[in-house]
Amino acid sequence: MSTIDTLQKLLFDLAGVLPADTEPLFAMTTPVSLETNEAYIREGESSRRLAFIESGVIRAYTIKENGDEATLLLRWEGQFIASHDTIINRQPSRFIYRALEPVKLLQIDYGVLEEILKTHPEYEPLRNFFLMKMLAESLKMLESFVTQSPEERYRELLSERFDLVNRVPDKYIASMLGITPVSLSRIRKRMYTKSKQ
Amino acid sequence: MSTIDTLQKLLFDLAGVLPADTEPLFAMTTPVSLETNEAYIREGESSRRLAFIESGVIRAYTIKENGDEATLLLRWEGQFIASHDTIINRQPSRFIYRALEPVKLLQIDYGVLEEILKTHPEYEPLRNFFLMKMLAESLKMLESFVTQSPEERYRELLSERFDLVNRVPDKYIASMLGITPVSLSRIRKRMYTKSKQ
DNA sequence: TTGCGACGTTAACAAAAGATAATTTCAAGA
DNA sequence: TCTTGAAATTATCTTTTGTTAACGTCGCAA
Numbered sequence: 001m002s003t004i005d006t007l008q009k010l011l012f013d014l015a016g017v018l019p020a021d022t023e024p025l026f027a028m029t030t031p032v033s034l035e036t037n038e039a040y041i042r043e044g045e046s047s048r049r050l051a052f053i054e055s056g057v058i059r060a061y062t063i064k065e066n067g068d069e070a071t072l073l074l075r076w077e078g079q080f081i082a083s084h085d086t087i088i089n090r091q092p093s094r095f096i097y098r099a100l101e102p103v104k105l106l107q108i109d110y111g112v113l114e115e116i117l118k119t120h121p122e123y124e125p126l127r128n129f130f131l132m133k134m135l136a137e138s139l140k141m142l143e144s145f146v147t148q149s150p151e152e153r154y155r156e157l158l159s160e161r162f163d164l165v166n167r168v169p170d171k172y173i174a175s176m177l178g179i180t181p182v183s184l185s186r187i188r189k190r191m192y193t194k195s196k197q
Numbered sequence: 198m199s200t201i202d203t204l205q206k207l208l209f210d211l212a213g214v215l216p217a218d219t220e221p222l223f224a225m226t227t228p229v230s231l232e233t234n235e236a237y238i239r240e241g242e243s244s245r246r247l248a249f250i251e252s253g254v255i256r257a258y259t260i261k262e263n264g265d266e267a268t269l270l271l272r273w274e275g276q277f278i279a280s281h282d283t284i285i286n287r288q289p290s291r292f293i294y295r296a297l298e299p300v301k302l303l304q305i306d307y308g309v310l311e312e313i314l315k316t317h318p319e320y321e322p323l324r325n326f327f328l329m330k331m332l333a334e335s336l337k338m339l340e341s342f343v344t345q346s347p348e349e350r351y352r353e354l355l356s357e358r359f360d361l362v363n364r365v366p367d368k369y370i371a372s373m374l375g376i377t378p379v380s381l382s383r384i385r386k387r388m389y390t391k392s393k394q
Numbered sequence: 395t396t397g398c399g400a401c402g403t404t405a406a407c408a409a410a411a412g413a414t415a416a417t418t419t420c421a422a423g424a
Numbered sequence: 425t426c427t428t429g430a431a432a433t434t435a436t437c438t439t440t441t442g443t444t445a446a447c448g449t450c451g452c453a454a
Contacts, residue, residue: 070344088333121318131328136285138335145342145375147267178342183411185433380441382403
């Protein structure tokens with residue numbers, strides 16, 4: 001099933017919009033391809049991009065004061081990704097979005113989407129769905145930070161997203177868990193030696 | 198300015214809806230008062246509540262497997278609060294929302310709001326605003342967990358929300374920062390002795 | 395006034411994480 | 425095939441946090 005098919009089905013399920021009636025929306029979308037390690041959104045960039053990932057993994061990260069990188073989140077095929085600083089806070093992005101693998105996505109400018117929604121309110125549930133999804137995921141991660149130790153967070157990530165952990169370098173996983181790569185390596189060792197007993 | 202005035206102004210600023218045209222919305226809202234320590238939403242509850250806090254502070258927390266509490270977030274006057282498990286995930290709430298002070302809020306059932314939005318799409322920007330706000334805040338907290346140490350998170354909280362820190366018992370602040378009350382006490386001591394040098 | 399209980403602080407020790415550097419592993423490119 | 429460089433592991437040491445328990449403080453109620 002193509003990306004547009006997927007999104008048309010989503011729009012039908014959410015709002016009963018027939019695929020034939022989605023032309024005004026998809027006419028304004030652009031397919032984008034990214035190579036491995038290519039930046040999708042750069043620091044300081046002001047474009048407001050919302051995209052649906054068809055394939056590949058994107059990492060959103062920021063540069064800390066000391067120069068280190070901190071990974072905020074990872075997004076992969078079947079998910080939406082958005083330059084949240086520009087869309088929500090209307091400020092130049094402090095985050096960099098970069099492809100970890102070859103990525104294909106379907107993109108729309110958020111400002112254009114807002115214009116379309118003014119004349120086509122029937123698409124509104126789609127925006128709502130996207131915001132709810134992002135919020136649910138953010139809250140879930142936040143919950144894991146206040147309820148779990150780094151080791152518990154890693155174990156949960158392994159059990160829920162084993163495929164993802166195997167596709168993404170450990171150092172990015174570590175930083176998303178809020179720890180250093182050295183610590184993650186020690187956690188892995190602890191887990192391995194414990195399970196062997 | 199009353200709560201309804203505040204929200205009417207918000208709706209006008211967001212969507213150009215005149216205060217006189219907000220009757221269908223506010224007819225479905227209910228003012229609620231909570232005493233100190235009273236639960237607003239209990240664990241396992243399924244009601245889908247969205248509310249605007251007129252005064253007071255509410256704490257959202259969950260009970261960990263070991264029985265300890267973990268505070269996810271604090272909300273105070275001028276903010277929206279929502280039973281996110283029931284609204285977003287459509288599952289009984291794993292979280293408890295409890296007043297830390299006497300609280301006054303204006304409440305609406307989320308299902309009722311959805312019905313109103315079907316016939317009054319002009320209110321839609323309000324839902325959108327609320328979701329954006331919550332998402333912005335969640336992402337900001339998430340960012341602090343991946344970029345900052347507990348001490349840095351506490352310093353930032355002090356500088357941005359000094360009033361809040363002084364209204365809320367330290368143990369809840371600690372748990373929101375992802376650390377124990379003992380650790381927060383040590384951080385405070387470190388900060389104090391450092392600044393005296 | 396006294397006593398109780400919750401809260402914050404302190405102490406002592408164990409466990410985990412950070413910082414730094416050396417070493418190993420491994421895949422991509424010359 | 426060989427080389428190079430990034431990633432992961434390991435080691436060492438320091439710092440921070442967790443755990444548990446004791447202690448002091450303060451407000452509230454008996």
